Amino acid sequence: MSLTDQTRQGAVFDQLRRGILSGTLPANARLPPTRALAEELGVARQTVVLAYERLAAEGYVRARTGSGTFVTADLPDAAPAPKNLPPPGPARLSCRGAALAAIPATARPGGISAGLLAAGVPAPELFPAQAWARCSARTLATGLQDFARYPDPQGYAPLRAQIAAHLAATRGLLAEPEQIVVTAGTQQALAVAAELLLDPGDAAWVEDPGYIAGRGALRAAGAALVGVPSGAEGLDVAAGSALAPQARLALVAPSHATPLGGALPIGQRLALLDWAAREKAWVLEDDCDAEFRWEGRPLPPLATLDRGGRVIYCGTFSKTLAPALRLGFAVLPAPLVEPFVRLRTLADRGTGELGQAVLAEFMRQGLLGPHVRRMRTEYMRRRAALLGALDRFCPALMPLATPGGLHLVLRLPPELEETRVVRAAHARDLAVAPLGAYFLGRPRLAGLVVGFAATPAPRAAEAARGLAAALRAA
Incomplete structure (x- = not known):
């Protein structure tokens, strides 16, 4: 049957069903013969036959041999037509469900997450x-x-074996395949770890400003978030110890904090590990954007210094390949592997194996490394092009030092209001994000987070001119 025939059959069925439910076709009413109705409607007789059979299968009509097809007698006499039903009210959620539904889920705040200047988005045209x-x-x-x-x-x-080899070669992290769990991106790894390690009300350190979706994962597990100041040198461990010394967990991106790009120096890293060992706390390490560092040498993961088994290392292929693949991983201390796997199984039974197998083959053939190097070269070109265009068209915006990642942070002059600028930029289809949204508490800076990876170099001037127009409109 063609799609047109299916559509016509559905239309005949719906029309008769509405007539039955509204009472236009009352109980025990005889439907027209299929041939007559088909001629009246201008459709094939088989279309009407199939519609009648569907009505009978769903209990609206009954066929009597030699007599015809009749509306079922035990239907309500005046059932309301579907179109007259009142619009549904708000869903009745549990208290926990309502609290979870109120948590901001996006990692890219501000309303739009694709297009010119979108932060944290890789270039789709570079996918191999x-x-x-x-x-x-x-x-x-x-x-x-x-x-x-x-x-x-x-x-x-x-794939777990390939990830282990990749981490050893590129990040200096030695892990056994048995320690690795493949997840649907970093977000799932953070969410499962938080559910596994936190009780409702447990204090958890988060970078402030920091990764919005990561905070959401901890909130969903019932954590009491403690915003620890994060700046040019990443999370301030001494401040965290003063604010919540007995916190159960710390979520950090020690190599490239979101969005300011701070990196924890060695002294701070050791202090963080000392705190975790002393308090028997856990450290969730989000190694975001580790492949894309533009100034200085790539920093090794915090997990390479962990001797006490307190660090859970989380990585992803969303930036190096594509976020739509939903492939990430967690490297866990051995005692956590089995409970972590059991907990994630309750939610999704595992990540799709076909995509994992293709990635394993891609890595086995040695294709990931050259691909990342090509991306790094192209992103460096796009970053330079956008910085040059901003300097030319938006001199009022001050780029803050961001030595890595796929975005820039632009500080706004005091006379401009962040919300108004973002709204004006979105009206011009520029996917900038407000810096203030990354703060847990009151924002200390007003600015914009702008991506360059998905903004081709030839369009950098276009993006900067649009942003300049948004500044004038604000």
Whole structure:
């Protein structure tokens, strides 16, 4: 049956069903013969026959051999038509559900998350589509039946082995494949870890300003968030110890804090690990944007210094490949692996294994490293182009030092209101984010977070001119 035939059959069914429910076709009323109704409506007789059969299957009519088709007698005499139903009211949620639904879920605040100047978004045109397609074809050729079963909730074993080798070669982090759990991005890793390690009301350190979606994961687990000042040298460990010395957990991005880009120096890293060991607290390390550092040498993960088994290292392929893949991972201390896997299994039974297998093949062929190097070169070009265009068209905006990542932070002059500037920018389809949204408490700075990765160098001037117009309009 063609799509048009299906549509016509559905229209006949809906029209008759509405007539029955509204009482226009009362109980025991005889429906027209299928041939006559088909001629009247200008459709094929088979279309009406199928509509009648569907009405009978759903209990609206009954066919009597030799007599015709009749409306079922036991339907209500005056059932209300669906179009007359009042609009649904707000969903009745549990107290916990209402609290969870109120948590901001987006990592890119401000209303729009795609387009010119979108922060934290990789360039879709740089995705290695042809190589990925070849790896996908090779993977499927090994046997589709292998991917028709439930996946291993810990993750596809060959991918975990490739991740372990990749971390050793690029981040200096030595981990066994048995310590690695493949997740649906960093966000799931943070959420499962928070549920596993926190009781409602437990204090948890978060960088302030910091990663919005990460804070949401801790809030969803019932944590009492403690905003610890974060600046050019990342999270202030001494301030955290003063604010909540017995916190249960700390969420940090020691190599590149969001959004200001601060990195924890070695003294602060050791102090953080000492605090965790002393208080038997946990450290969730979000190694975001580690591949994209523009100034200085890449910093090793905090987990490389961990001797007490207090650090859970979280990584993702969202920035290096594509966020739509939903592939990330957690490197866990050995005692946490089994409970972590059991807990995540309650939610999703594991990450899709076909995508994992394609990524494992992509990495096995040695394609990830060259791809990341190409991205790094192109992003450096786009970053320089945007900085040059902003200097030319938006001299009032002061770029703050951001030695890594896929965005810039631009400080606003005091006479401009952040909210008005963001609104004016969005009206021009510029996906800037307000810096104030990244603060847990009262913002200490007013500014904009602007991405450059998804803004091609030839369009940098266009983006900067649009932002200049937004500044004038604000």
